[in-house]
Amino acid sequence: MRLLLVEDELEIQSFLRRSLEEAGFEVDVAGDGRTAELVAIENDPDILIVDLGLPDQDGIALIHRLRQLGVSSPVLILSARRSVDDRVRGLEQGGDDYLTKPFALAELLARLRNLLRRKPVAGNEATHLQILDLELDLLRREATRSGQNLLLTPQEFILLEYLCRNAGRVVTRSMILDQVWGMRIQPDTNVVDVHIYRLRGKVDGPGQSPLIRTLRGVGYVLKDR
């Protein structure tokens, strides 16, 4: 996967580059809009990360220019603003995504994967999800572990489904809030943890190897190995 990172802050540039490379991306870096245009045309990246505050031009303008130049790959917008302006919203509807600084690396990676997954039309989705001995019937909304029905509430099922779809990858609390409850909030209480704790109580029965792992300060991961 080839990724173009357009970011002028050197600190952010360097840690992002290393983290992205560790995650398996082939990373090109551009510090300003002009370089970004040249690199994008030359390397034809699969995905782009564009910071809105570039030294030579507005990030949104750059994205529109790249689109005109025939670069159709999805873009993850990094914004230093917490309020999302209409232009970003427009891009979001066009298939791109945005993330406000500061962000969790796990969330950045998850959003990148989502963007890449969106690219081929995700049409005939599976009706079943299976992670190790955990099985989810997406039509009947039932989950079983080792053949035993877990008796989940509808909300718990949605949460578990989200974890399964991201099995093996870290999901953060704000990702869970965004994707499962549809809210971009940062509660300063442990609301998400309690949900996970309850879910874990049902999924990881006594004697079974725990599937849901907590990565403190980062988020959660559903083990797939």
Next chain:
Amino acid sequence: MSSKTGNPSIRSAAWRISLWATLAFALGTMVVFNFLHRFVAVDLQRRSDAWLSGEVEVLGEVAERTPNDALYGQIVSEVAKLAGKELPDKAFSDRSADGSVFFLQTGTDGSPRLWVGAGGGERVLQAIRAGKILSGQPADLAVAGVAVPFRVVSLPVADGSSIYLGLSERDELRVMGKLRLRFFLLWLLINLLGFAIVFLTTRQMLNHVLKISEAASGIGLSDLATRVPTSRRNDEVAHLALTLNHMLERIERSMHQLHTITGSLAHDLRSPLTAIRGQLERSLSAVSADEQAEPIVSAIEELDRLTEFLNTSLDVAEAKADALRLTPSEIDLDELMVAMIDLYEPSMAEKGLHIRLRSRGPLRITADVGLVHRMLANLFDNELKHLPAACTVTIELKGQDQAALLMLSDDGPGFDPEVFPYLFERRVKGKGSHGHGLGLAFVEAVVRAHSGSVSAGNREGGGAMISVSFPVAFQPHAGLKESV
């Protein structure tokens, strides 16, 4: 607002102004007329007095020279009748009614010797006897049975008798009456005309003022690009409009500056925060032992709290300055509240708290989804953090007129009376609170930005209550577009 239909308040103001102006004008003209009236009356009387004095002297001479014989009466009465035909102000005199002039001669004993005039003259004689007429000095004489008084002058004759010449004041009064009537009509006309002119001009001017105030009241929140209407006339109202527009320009500029400052502040702080958080996360993935991870994890958590604090402070600051950027869409509060309760219920149950929702079905408002989510999360977090176990939180939703009411109450200890007056201020928090003290300030900021209202208090039976009211049809103005 069309100027034809007029606005009640404008009309009343225009009415008031024109009424007072007309009243002042009417009183002024009345005083002037009173002065003129007196002047004319005095002048008329002077002229009739001059006539009387002249005629009585002629008559006195005739009476003296004419021998006192049978012809005396005839001669004197002829002269008296002739004199009556040379009345002053003939133009106004009405000849048809006789009796405007009388002549009376009395003997030394006061008995009547000669009478020329209408009727027998006894009443005149009685009036003269009753009154005191000094010789040569014209005086008013009211005669019983005659409506109009006479102006009478007397003259002693050498033979000891006295002659009296009287002139009815009828003509004089008629002149004055006509003058009064004409003046009154003219006065009425001028005042009506003045009233109409003042009313129309005032209304026109006030209409302009009203348009300015309507435009000005529409400006606010984030809409500062609009200007009040100006007129081509170079009067005070036009000047006011221009001044307002200048002021708006200055406000818009400083508001823009505020946006730029908060924007760059946010940017300048966020970049290092991002870098720090990234580095911490990377080092976290490099360590395996939990003991080593612990300080890194708590550093990340502190960093996230700092970020949240930064976000909320900027939001509160911008909302206080009416500069919060909103992206409104339709929200069903009922549905949202169910989702919120679903999210918070497990944590509340863990703490031994109960939560109840009283709602009568869908309650739609137009608002910024992200801000409303964060506002509700703030309210729920507050309850979760401050309520002791076994308490119940009740949320009530209802539509009232054009507003959606959200009432959140609990049966806990209520608000600390010490912080009570400052609940919605920034940096205020109760004893033992670990929050950043922005919770309710943020709630108020969001509600304000949506033209709603919020109040908080302690319930009578104990426990806190927060009541939030959102207008159902909130229509924000087009916000300021600023470059990133």
